[in-house]
Amino acid sequence: MREDAMTDEDFLRHLDDYGASPERWPPELRAAAGAALARSPALRTALEDAQSFDRLLAAPAPPVEDARVDRLLAAVGKAARRSPQDSLVMLLLGRMPRRTVAGFCAALLALGWLTGGWLSGQLTGPAPTAPRSQELALLNDEVVTLFDGDSR
Structure with missing residues (x-):
């Protein structure tokens, strides 16, 4: 095999890159691609598959019936209602x-x-209390006495 001959892997890669139409291939690759096609039936089959795929893509999309869309949406909605929705x-x-x-x-x-x-200070917390063993008692306006709770 010559060094400049295209391998099967190269042909398949270029077929993916440029498509099945020879006009889209760069001119420098067309001759080597023709030689590769002449020697390999597998490459001819790959080219025919790519050409049929290109024809499918070029054809207009078939019309979809409204009833079929309605059935599909109803089935999806029914399946969604059956499965639990995790929040x-x-x-x-x-x-x-x-x-x-x-x-x-x-x-x-x-x-x-x-x-x-x-x-925020709008609500007050519990009022601070003195320790249980010591309480302050106001005997009159001027004298503050410490009252410990024991009667004397």
């Missing part, structure tokens, strides 16, 4: 009744509202 809540919490999920979401919403109000 983010289901992925995070697993499968649980809708009422439980709704209650959980309401509790999270209330917790977020309370926490946000407390952090």
